[in-house]
Amino acid sequence: MATGPDARVTPPPPIERVLETCVYAADLDAAVAFYRDVLGLTLFSREEGRHAFFRCGRQMLLVFNPDATSAHDRPHDRTPVPRHGAHGAGHVAFAVDEDALAAWKRALEERGVAIEFETAWPRGGRSLYVRDPAGNSVELAVPAMWGL
Numbered sequence: 056m057a058t059g060p061d062a063r064v065t066p067p068p069p070i071e072r073v074l075e076t077c078v079y080a081a082d083l084d085a086a087v088a089f090y091r092d093v094l095g096l097t098l099f100s101r102e103e104g105r106h107a108f109f110r111c112g113r114q115m116l117l118v119f120n121p122d123a124t125s126a127h128d129r130p131h132d133r134t135p136v137p138r139h140g141a142h143g144a145g146h147v148a149f150a151v152d153e154d155a156l157a158a159w160k161r162a163l164e165e166r167g168v169a170i171e172f173e174t175a176w177p178r179g180g181r182s183l184y185v186r187d188p189a190g191n192s193v194e195l196a197v198p199a200m201w202g203l
Contacts, residue, residue: 077117078145079124080189083107086118089187093166094149116147148182148194150203156181159195176200 080086087107090096096109096116105123109116125140151159160170160183171192172184180200185193 075115078191079121085188146192
């Protein structure tokens with residue numbers, strides 16, 4: 056691949072959106088209870104001990120057990136995915152309407168989920184932060200914070 060100021064490369068087409076993102080959690084039962092039962096995401100598929108996948112609008116949230124996904128390829132897979140995994144707190148943000156943020160705060164508190172942080176952003180929009188059972192930072196954010 057040519058690089059540098061004399062390189063003539065055709066730029067690729069623009070990327071449309073994030074299709075999927077993931078967080079890691081060793082306890083998938085607790086993760087399913089949180090993302091499905093607390094946040095209301097639709098469970099799309101699950102492989103016991105390995106992953107749980109959720110629909111989130113036109114995107115997907117993938118929750119992987121890092122011990123399973125970083126260990127080794129599964130020999131029964133026809134299309135094995137490269138190994139991956141992370142330990143420690145990750146972050147994911149879900150878009151919500153400005154008018155819905157107060158209702159989300161109330162719903163989370165009613166379900167015993169502590170609000171870790173709440174802020175109004177300088178560019179507009181507000182966010183609530185909570186923790187999922189694995190310790191990942193989960194943000195409910197008004198897209199105006201990014202000018203969207």
